[in-house]
Amino acid sequence: MQTKSYQFSSASVNYYFDADFSRLEKMIGKEHAVLITDEHIFQAHKKKLKGWNCICLKPGEEYKVQATVDSIIEQLIEFKADRSTWLVGIGGGVVTDITGYVAAVYMRGIKCGFVPTTILAMVDASIGGKNGIDVGIYKNLVGTIRQPQFLLYDYSFLKSLPKQEWVNGFAEIIKHSCIKDLKLFKELEQNKLTHYQKNKPALAKLIRRNSEIKSTVVQADEFEKGERRLLNFGHTLGHAIENMYELSHGQAISIGMTAACQISQKLVGFKDSERVISVLDQYGLPTLANFDKPKAFEVLKMDKKREQKDMNYVLLEKLGKGIVKPIPMTQLEKIVNEL
Amino acid sequence: MQTKSYQFSSASVNYYFDADFSRLEKMIGKEHAVLITDEHIFQAHKKKLKGWNCICLKPGEEYKVQATVDSIIEQLIEFKADRSTWLVGIGGGVVTDITGYVAAVYMRGIKCGFVPTTILAMVDASIGGKNGIDVGIYKNLVGTIRQPQFLLYDYSFLKSLPKQEWVNGFAEIIKHSCIKDLKLFKELEQNKLTHYQKNKPALAKLIRRNSEIKSTVVQADEFEKGERRLLNFGHTLGHAIENMYELSHGQAISIGMTAACQISQKLVGFKDSERVISVLDQYGLPTLANFDKPKAFEVLKMDKKREQKDMNYVLLEKLGKGIVKPIPMTQLEKIVNEL
Numbered sequence: 001m002q003t004k005s006y007q008f009s010s011a012s013v014n015y016y017f018d019a020d021f022s023r024l025e026k027m028i029g030k031e032h033a034v035l036i037t038d039e040h041i042f043q044a045h046k047k048k049l050k051g052w053n054c055i056c057l058k059p060g061e062e063y064k065v066q067a068t069v070d071s072i073i074e075q076l077i078e079f080k081a082d083r084s085t086w087l088v089g090i091g092g093g094v095v096t097d098i099t100g101y102v103a104a105v106y107m108r109g110i111k112c113g114f115v116p117t118t119i120l121a122m123v124d125a126s127i128g129g130k131n132g133i134d135v136g137i138y139k140n141l142v143g144t145i146r147q148p149q150f151l152l153y154d155y156s157f158l159k160s161l162p163k164q165e166w167v168n169g170f171a172e173i174i175k176h177s178c179i180k181d182l183k184l185f186k187e188l189e190q191n192k193l194t195h196y197q198k199n200k201p202a203l204a205k206l207i208r209r210n211s212e213i214k215s216t217v218v219q220a221d222e223f224e225k226g227e228r229r230l231l232n233f234g235h236t237l238g239h240a241i242e243n244m245y246e247l248s249h250g251q252a253i254s255i256g257m258t259a260a261c262q263i264s265q266k267l268v269g270f271k272d273s274e275r276v277i278s279v280l281d282q283y284g285l286p287t288l289a290n291f292d293k294p295k296a297f298e299v300l301k302m303d304k305k306r307e308q309k310d311m312n313y314v315l316l317e318k319l320g321k322g323i324v325k326p327i328p329m330t331q332l333e334k335i336v337n338e339l
Numbered sequence: 340m341q342t343k344s345y346q347f348s349s350a351s352v353n354y355y356f357d358a359d360f361s362r363l364e365k366m367i368g369k370e371h372a373v374l375i376t377d378e379h380i381f382q383a384h385k386k387k388l389k390g391w392n393c394i395c396l397k398p399g400e401e402y403k404v405q406a407t408v409d410s411i412i413e414q415l416i417e418f419k420a421d422r423s424t425w426l427v428g429i430g431g432g433v434v435t436d437i438t439g440y441v442a443a444v445y446m447r448g449i450k451c452g453f454v455p456t457t458i459l460a461m462v463d464a465s466i467g468g469k470n471g472i473d474v475g476i477y478k479n480l481v482g483t484i485r486q487p488q489f490l491l492y493d494y495s496f497l498k499s500l501p502k503q504e505w506v507n508g509f510a511e512i513i514k515h516s517c518i519k520d521l522k523l524f525k526e527l528e529q530n531k532l533t534h535y536q537k538n539k540p541a542l543a544k545l546i547r548r549n550s551e552i553k554s555t556v557v558q559a560d561e562f563e564k565g566e567r568r569l570l571n572f573g574h575t576l577g578h579a580i581e582n583m584y585e586l587s588h589g590q591a592i593s594i595g596m597t598a599a600c601q602i603s604q605k606l607v608g609f610k611d612s613e614r615v616i617s618v619l620d621q622y623g624l625p626t627l628a629n630f631d632k633p634k635a636f637e638v639l640k641m642d643k644k645r646e647q648k649d650m651n652y653v654l655l656e657k658l659g660k661g662i663v664k665p666i667p668m669t670q671l672e673k674i675v676n677e678l
């Protein structure tokens with residue numbers, strides 16, 4: 001096990017890499033903890049979760065809504081959860097987002113930690129304190145920014161991860177390389193998904209590097225005034241079409257990254273769109289797609305990155321260097337329609 | 340107009356005392372603001388609110404629930420509210436609690452301010468950043484602690500305040516005097532409600548002094564690890580019976596303060612219960628009441644101030660000096676049953 005601690009504005013977060021889930025009991029004790037997970041994880045890892053107070057959610061993004069939050073709160077009342085209770089989210093981004101949100105508002109905030117069980121949650125969703133739920137077609141419209149106390153990485157959870165979820169996670173890994181790390185991008189170009197699936201040390205190193213990239217960006221700008229916006233590369237259009245077409249998050253942002261590359265080409269002279277598209281393709285991600293452009297633009301108008309008449313769009317200046325550029329909404333509408 | 344600024348952990352809050360509501364337009368502009376108020380205020384102050392984007396709630400504590408939050412969020416989406424939008428709560432504690440909560444979670448936090456229109460909101464509810472909603476019989480079970488950007492005090496709103504609401508506010512004023520300010524307690528002993536209703540300078544001074552007491556206590560302990568707990572004097576039992584019997588908040592905590600005085604007498608030798616009871620009575624507040632003690636104790640178990648087997652109870656050592664004492668739940672159950 002390797003440990004690392006990151007200091008954020010109002011909290012310090014402990015990361016336990018290559019750890020064993022059984023460590024959790026030593027850390028927080030079973031008596032004052034409630035675990036939140038989903039039915040898939042619960043079925044696949046029953047043995048690990050035995051003896052813990054558990055709230056079990058229906059799996060899937062469609063349950064990342066207020067009704068699920070209401071139900072969790074009712075169950076916490078039944079467990080007589082109080083301010084000394086730990087809430088631990090064990091799962092992918094949906095589980096960690098909801099758990100973090102409930103922990104932020106139950107009794108005005110109780111302690112929480114995450115055990116990410118998907119590649120996407122390990123390298124992205126569980127890191128940085130953003131939590132929340134969707135409202136209708138608007139993703140993460142409601143939530144807070146609040147750091148968990150710890151992240152525990154137990155790679156044995158990946159054994160039950162479906163192929164599509166591996167692909168999903170690699171969309172965020174490719175994103176990190178595009179905006180911040182040319183060396184990582186080149187490594188990804190030289191390999192395939194199976195390389196990381198079969199080679200545990202390579203996977204552990206990759207996850208740790210990506211966790212580092214995300215944590216460092218968040219540390220520099222926890223409340224998203226500047227640098228943190230880079231992490232939205234591919235996410236503006238991606239979020240707009242994700243719920244419209246029930247795409248997976250990885251598929252949606254892969255299409256979003258492709259579009260952002262094309263916009264980068266047009267607006268800031270980015271030259272390597274083909275290389276990005278080729279890597280996305282190599283890891284099983286879609287790049288081109290037909291979608292209802294006027295409708296997508298309608299949804300995009302409600303994006304949290306919009307400020308009045310401008311959208312803060314993330315573009316690539318070159319591989320490994322993302323930038324944020326405010327684009328007037330009128331111009332953006334034209335660009336989206338021409339994609 | 341008098342202004343004062345208090346610095347809290349992550350925000351500075353500007354207080355505008357004796358201000359005119361029309362100032363609001365200069366402060367934030369009408370275009371990027373959404374006001375939240377209730378039907379009573381809206382009807383009584385139509386002229387003031389003309390031309391503002393308004394969300395109008397049904398009045399009353401029974402609407403301080405998630406369904407109201409859901410409806411506000413839907414309306415914010417219709418207003419195309421984004422991160423540059425100001426949310427301003429104009430009303431009593433229910434309105435400012437809900438407004439603060441929605442502002443804390445909509446798009447992971449947008450700017451907000453309050454225009455308290457009741458005595459209770461002016462001296463207590465709108466100050467200190469606690470926001471939230473009730474869940475079933477549990478008051479404020481869900482919420483956050485997050486400071487508003489400003490508080491604007493326009494005493495002309497008090498013209499439409501019903502007598503019972505004046506009485507409600509004085510319950511918190513008496514509370515402040517009991518835990519922190521013997522001089523204020525003596526002033527209250529020498530006067531009656533009508534004195535403050537008829538004498539604007541005396542009222543303005545009283546409101547400002549109480550706003551100061553609360554703000555200073557919160558500043559010393561924003562996240563309620565110690566000092567801030569004093570503000571819960573009368574509130575532990577008070578909250579438990581408030582929703583059980585549909586008492587007003589003032590009535591409930593008045594009964595709670597009476598009980599807390601009796602417990603103080605028993606556990607820490609407090610000698611002035613009679614004086615407290617007499618002042619509560621003088622301002623039209625109930626002191627003794629029959630209530631279902633076992634049921635009240637059941638509700639009380641879920642109080643946020645409970646930590647495992649102890650309740651952090653606020654007692655009076657002497658007039659003007661509150662203290663926090665952890666009381667084992669088993670002992671507390673006995674005490675409550677003997678009240």
